Amino acid sequence: MGFVAALIFIGIYCLLTMRNLIKLFIGVEVIAKGVSLALIASGFERNNIYIAQSLTITFIVVEVSVVATALAIIINIYRHTKSLDIRKLTRLKG
Amino acid sequence: MIQTLLLTALVIFSILAVLLRDLLKAAISLAIASIFLAIIFFRMNATYAGVFEISVVAGLITVLFVSTIALTKSDGDVRESKVVSILFPIFFVLFIIIDIFVMKTLLNRLMVVRYPAPTGNFGQVLWGQRTLDLVGQIGVIFAGVFAVIALFRKRDKKDE
The missing domain is CATH 1.20.5 (Single alpha-helices involved in coiled-coils or other helix-helix interfaces)
Structure with a gap:
């Protein structure tokens, strides 16, 4: 569980400090890795790996859907602002 | 021992994915981290989750990241602060120390819901x-x- 916490820490550090939108999403992905590791590790510890696997597969499917949507939003933001800098999003109007 | 090495490699490649300035290299580091995670899943008898991790996370999500990086082509545009990379090891070591001391006592206090083992x-x-x-x-x-x-x-x- 220490490694899970380390992964989640790395992801949160990235989210708090980085400015590039793609980098921020890489941070989200690192957190997602920590969560899937936590699911499988807890299932392995409790001798209940089948349920843990099915939950992890559901989580991965949700993750893919979120990534696809978020990257599409990032491409649209780039077309609009010609930059991936998150600070430029504060200048949006309306 | 091997499990600890694999977990350490997973953490190292995750750190690289976050700290590397080149977005393409960061995406590839993330894919390598996914492969290590899949190997850990295989070793924990979670073969189906491992297959999903390799094919979907290491494969499909990396392709999505690389296509987005290719479509945006402006990684030089956003300058990350150098302080972020310098401060990271300090915060990370601090966190690991807190993690080692707190996590064991915290985990023992967590209520465990008994769930019957599936047949x-x-x-x-x-x-x-x-x-x-x-x-x-x-x-x-x-x-x-x-x-x-x-x-x-x-x-x-x-x-x-």
Whole structure:
């Protein structure tokens, strides 16, 4: 569980400090890795790996859907602002 | 021992994915971290989750990241502060020390819900006990597909 916490820490550090939108999403992905590791590790510890696997597969499917949507939003933001800098999003109007 | 090495490699490649300035290298580091995670899953007898991790996370999500990086082509545009990379080891070591001292006592205090061990194989558990999860997965996939279609929809002349 220490490694899970380390992964989640790395992801949160990235989210708090980085400015590039793609980098921020890489941070989200690192957190997602920590969560899937936590699911499988807890299932392995409790001798209940089948349920843990099915939950992890559901989580991965949700993750893919979120990534696809978020990257599409990032491409649209780039077309609009010609930059991936998150600070430029504060200048949006309306 | 091997498990600890694999977990350490997973953490190292995750750190590289966050700290590397080149976005392409960062995406590839993330894919390598996924491969290590999949190997850990295989070693914990979670073979199906491992296969999903390799094919979907290490494969599909990396392709999505690389295509986005290719479509945006402006990694030099955003300058990350150098302080972020300098401060990271300090915060990380601090966190690991807190993690080692706090996590064990915290985990012992957590209430554990007893759940009966499932009978049968993985297919029976997935299709029999977690059927609603599969319905939810189909819903989420459709939501993602429609969201991407909506975001890449061509603008009508009337809208402009």
